[in-house]
Amino acid sequence: MPEDTAVEVRDARKVYGQGAGAVTALDGVSLGIRKSEFFTLLGPSGCGKTTLLKLIAGFESPTTGQILLHGSDITFDPPNLRPVNTVFQSYALFPHLSVADNIGFGLKMQGRPKSEISETVTRMLALVRLDAMADRKPGQLSGGQQQRVALARALAPSPKVLLLDEPLSALDLQLRKEMQIELKRLQIETGITFVFVTHDQEEALTMSDRIGVMQSGHLLQVGDPRTIYTRPANRFVASFIGESNFLTGTVDGNVFTLDAGPRMEVGQTDGAPATGKVTAAIRPEQIRITSATLGDGIPATVTQTVYFGTDTHCRVALADGTEITVRLQSPASGDVGLHPGSEVTLKFEPGALILLPKAA
Amino acid sequence: MADRSFDIARLPGFATIAVTIFVLLYLPIAMLVIFSFNAGDNVAIWEGFSLRWYPEAWANEAVKQATWRSLQIATCAAIIATTVATMAALGTTRRRQTRGQSFVYLMINQPLMVPEIVTAVALLIFFSSIKVATGYQGLGYLILAHAAFCIPFAYLPIRARLEGMDLSLETASADLYATRWQTFRHVTLPLVMPGAIAGLMLAFVTSLDDVVITLFVKSAGQDTLPTYMLAQIRRSVSAEVNAISTLLLLLTVVLLTAFFLLTRKRT
Numbered sequence: 084m085p086e087d088t089a090v091e092v093r094d095a096r097k098v099y100g101q102g103a104g105a106v107t108a109l110d111g112v113s114l115g116i117r118k119s120e121f122f123t124l125l126g127p128s129g130c131g132k133t134t135l136l137k138l139i140a141g142f143e144s145p146t147t148g149q150i151l152l153h154g155s156d157i158t159f160d161p162p163n164l165r166p167v168n169t170v171f172q173s174y175a176l177f178p179h180l181s182v183a184d185n186i187g188f189g190l191k192m193q194g195r196p197k198s199e200i201s202e203t204v205t206r207m208l209a210l211v212r213l214d215a216m217a218d219r220k221p222g223q224l225s226g227g228q229q230q231r232v233a234l235a236r237a238l239a240p241s242p243k244v245l246l247l248d249e250p251l252s253a254l255d256l257q258l259r260k261e262m263q264i265e266l267k268r269l270q271i272e273t274g275i276t277f278v279f280v281t282h283d284q285e286e287a288l289t290m291s292d293r294i295g296v297m298q299s300g301h302l303l304q305v306g307d308p309r310t311i312y313t314r315p316a317n318r319f320v321a322s323f324i325g326e327s328n329f330l331t332g333t334v335d336g337n338v339f340t341l342d343a344g345p346r347m348e349v350g351q352t353d354g355a356p357a358t359g360k361v362t363a364a365i366r367p368e369q370i371r372i373t374s375a376t377l378g379d380g381i382p383a384t385v386t387q388t389v390y391f392g393t394d395t396h397c398r399v400a401l402a403d404g405t406e407i408t409v410r411l412q413s414p415a416s417g418d419v420g421l422h423p424g425s426e427v428t429l430k431f432e433p434g435a436l437i438l439l440p441k442a443a
Numbered sequence: 444m445a446d447r448s449f450d451i452a453r454l455p456g457f458a459t460i461a462v463t464i465f466v467l468l469y470l471p472i473a474m475l476v477i478f479s480f481n482a483g484d485n486v487a488i489w490e491g492f493s494l495r496w497y498p499e500a501w502a503n504e505a506v507k508q509a510t511w512r513s514l515q516i517a518t519c520a521a522i523i524a525t526t527v528a529t530m531a532a533l534g535t536t537r538r539r540q541t542r543g544q545s546f547v548y549l550m551i552n553q554p555l556m557v558p559e560i561v562t563a564v565a566l567l568i569f570f571s572s573i574k575v576a577t578g579y580q581g582l583g584y585l586i587l588a589h590a591a592f593c594i595p596f597a598y599l600p601i602r603a604r605l606e607g608m609d610l611s612l613e614t615a616s617a618d619l620y621a622t623r624w625q626t627f628r629h630v631t632l633p634l635v636m637p638g639a640i641a642g643l644m645l646a647f648v649t650s651l652d653d654v655v656i657t658l659f660v661k662s663a664g665q666d667t668l669p670t671y672m673l674a675q676i677r678r679s680v681s682a683e684v685n686a687i688s689t690l691l692l693l694l695t696v697v698l699l700t701a702f703f704l705l706t707r708k709r710t
Contacts, residue, residue, distance in 0.1 A: 140618060141618075142614055142617075142618075161617070162614075162617045162618050163617050163618070163619075163620045163621055163622060164620075167618075168618055168619065169615070169618045171611050171614075171615060173609050173611055175609055175611040175612050175614065175615035176615075177612060177615075177616075177630060177634075178608075178634070179633045179634055188616070188619050188621075188629075189619035189620050191629075192616075192619055192620040192621040192622075192625055192629075193620045236619070237618075237619075240619070240620065
């Protein structure tokens with residue numbers, strides 16, 4: 084195991100229930116999370132990301148497999164013996180304790196001296212900018228403030244890893260954006276490894292150093308946000324993170340022939356078969372659209388345009404009936420000059436086309 | 444005035460019915476309180492204001508003994524019932540809901556549904572066999588009997604208190620390095636406390652005024668305040684009973700007000 088690994092998950096399986104009613108929440112997940120990185124587990128609900136988080140926190144133990152923290156096996160350690168803290172989705176602040184006592188709870192349970200506790204609490208209050216709220220009860224705080232208390236409480240004992248279980252989902256959009264920046268700042272300032280669980284792809288892309296995409300108990304792809312977005316490993320990743328159009332065709336070397344007709348060169352073909360039928364993905368914003376029907380490119384017919392403010396989404400049909408979406412930046416006038424029925428030509432850079440592996 | 448939405452208070456006769464019911468509920472109690480200050484012996488004829496029945500009742504040795512016995516039983520029974528009810532409430536609310544949960548609720552609240560007279564007869568028979576076997580004749584039987592029927596009264600406010608609480612609080616505590624005992628001591632117990640105190644008071648009041656079960660279970664010479672009063676009234680209607688009732692009423696009002704304030708706070 085590399086020196087800089089904070090959490091290592093080895094072939095973890097988690098099955099709930101028994102016999103016919105058994106549900107496999109995690110189906111053999113292996114993963115290494117580096118020290119001081121902001122790692123995000125991203126996936127739709129029920130994909131197993133929260134289960135994986137619970138295994139690391141110690142609220143559940145894996146059916147098979149191992150969890151290692153900084154190199155030592157913690158698979159069956161109870162949560163109170165793991166130097167790992169959690170920020171809960173519901174915050175789970177203690178309603179009978181003041182903000183300061185909530186933040187100092189972990190240190191108090193560890194039996195640290197009073198002076199150290201009050202010093203750390205003061206530092207944490209400053210870190211999350213709640214100095215004035217020390218004596219309030221959680222019930223007297225707004226949702227965003229409660230969120231900050233939950234963060235401070237989990238950070239106060241200086242855990243080796245901080246787990247965050249969809250902590251922003253209860254906040255409104257404005258506050259969520261602020262907290263995203265705040266979280267990233269805290270992670271950089273404290274240098275603590277963050278493991279963040281979310282189903283929000285935008286949250287994952289903006290905050291993470293690396294993202295692990297999960298589906299149905301499997302880890303599909305791990306990589307930095309750019310790699311995940313520009314080189315998705317399969318169709319699920321391509322459609323879950325951002326929008327994608329899917330085109331079918333035949334590949335031969337680095338020449339891709341669309342079922343709808345035109346041939347084109349492709350950039351990378353990593354993971355995809357060298358010859359035969361394949362599916363390719365292309366992002367809506369990577370396609371250029373021209374009203375000219377001459378020259379090379381893919382001929383298409385506009386079926387619908389939807390105005391989104393900064394963007395205009397244009398649905399076009401290819402010769403074989405495949406419908407794809409093109410995202411255009413709205414011009415100053417707001418009118419892209421395309422209408423249902425317009426004959427257009429689609430163009431894109433060779434590198435924009437992503438050939439997907441067969442079994443996706 | 445423009446609001447035409449349904450309002451039960453605007454139905455014809457609503458005020459009349461409401462007033463009639465309140466009069467029926469509170470007039471007899473008001474009469475009792477008023478006549479406890481009656482100067483004469485008669486409980487039906489007002490002969491002027493006097494406080495004589497209060498010291499007179501207090502001077503009665505039998506009243507003093509019955510009061511002391513009632514307080515002993517109510518205190519012990521309420522503490523036992525609240526302890527059991529707290530454990531039951533923790534067991535039924537601080538974990539994931541399981542199948543058969545409503546059956547468990549039903550079992551715990553059984554004393555509310557079984558006719559009291561049935562419980563009374565059952566306890567009488569049950570305790571007599573124990574009395575024969577052990578020879579013990581003390582207050583223990585009454586305390587146990589009262590504790591049993593007080594459990595649901597203590598259970599309901601505690602359960603109401605715990606049900607509103609996030610299940611992940613104990614998980615969060617464990618995550619923050621607390622052992623099971625520390626979690627109970629620093630999280631669960633402080634949170635359940637207001638409910639437990641409310642349950643304790645409700646159980647105390649319920650035990651204090653029980654007649655039916657007490658009559659069946661008590662041995663000779665074990666009169667509680669209510670059974671003593673019943674015996675007095677059978678003999679002759681005494682204004683002394685009015686004075687005792689008024690004091691009991693006062694105690695109940697004080698306890699129930701405290702109960703109300705406790706359950707309302709911080710919710």
